[in-house]
Amino acid sequence: MSLRHLTPIEARVLATLMEKARTVPDTYPLSLNGVVTGCNQKTSRDPVMNVSEAEAQEALDDLRSLGLVREASGGRVARYEHNFQRGVGVPEQSSVLLGLLMLRGPQTAGELRINTDRWYRFADISSVEGFLEELMERSEEKGGPLVVRLPRAPGTREDRWAHLLCGPVSDVQAPSGSGVARAAAGPVDDRFSALEAEVASLRSTVERLCAELGISISEGPAESANNTN
Known part of the structure; x- marks a missing residue:
């Protein structure tokens, strides 16, 4: 479509x-x-x-x-x-990947596998890459490609992917946030990127739980108890 x-x-x-x-x-x-x-x-x-x-x-x-x-x-x-x-x-797995790319911007296959964990559990990175490649090679009869593989940024070891639902993406789009600092620091182990993404996911979960409990993430147990008195 x-x-x-x-x-x-x-x-x-x-x-x-x-x-x-x-x-x-x-x-x-x-x-x-x-x-x-x-x-x-x-x-x-x-x-x-x-x-x-x-x-x-x-x-x-x-x-x-x-x-x-x-x-x-x-x-x-x-x-x-x-x-x-x-x-x-698109199938469920492709839908999940596109949703995460729309929410979090360009990501590597490894980052996508971690960030999609609460949405859908991919067996491995190869599975993620397979669905990304299908989306990239989508025929014009079905509406054309929905993702693009971005050129590898300096100092990184994995390609990043971006969605095309908002139109063409600049080939020189740089990683955002801490990714810029990692690129400037030189080559980095892919496992570090995966761990960083996992920490971000865990933090998001903690913040959601704190919101449900009605406490601030900065509050300690004692402070939270005092606030209820």
């Missing part, structure tokens, strides 16, 4: 729905407020965005017209769910 290019906000809204469907199924489908909160998370997002309710609602309406989002029936508050896999015409 051929789709027009998504805007960055549309991609963020869509990927947020895809993430929450798998990570917090008890609160899914999402209300507009839930969509905005998920889009503006400070963790597991690249880039970090500040999407307003009006922008999120406009994106949801446009995604509905493209067949990528549906409004759930029932209830006084409108709730939304994604229809990505069927709307784009």
Whole structure:
């Protein structure tokens, strides 16, 4: 299926729905407020965005017209769910990889395998690479390629991948965040990259649990207990 290019906000809204469907199924489908909160998370997002309710609602309406989002029936508050896999015409594994690329930006196959763990457990990196290559070689009859392999950055040992749902990606796009520092430092063991991605995933889990418990991640047990007195 051929789709027009998504805007960055549309991609963020869509990927947020895809993430929450798998990570917090008890609160899914999402209300507009839930969509905005998920889009503006400070963790597991690249880039970090500040999407307003009006922008999120406009994106949801446009995604509905493209067949990528549906409004759930029932209830006084409108709730939304994604229809990505069927709307784009890709298997579950490819859908997961595209969702993570929309949320976190260009990543290596190793980083994707770790970051998708809460969405789908790939057997190994080769499995991830296989689905990425299928997406890269997707025929024009099906809408054309959905990912691109980026040139290897200086000082890195793995290729990064980026999605094409928002249009062509610059070949010289540099890794964001700590990736820049790693590139400047020279060659680095791939295991370090994998461990760093795992730490980021664990931190995201801790922050989610703290939010559910109503405590700040910076609070210690004693401080949290004092605050309840």
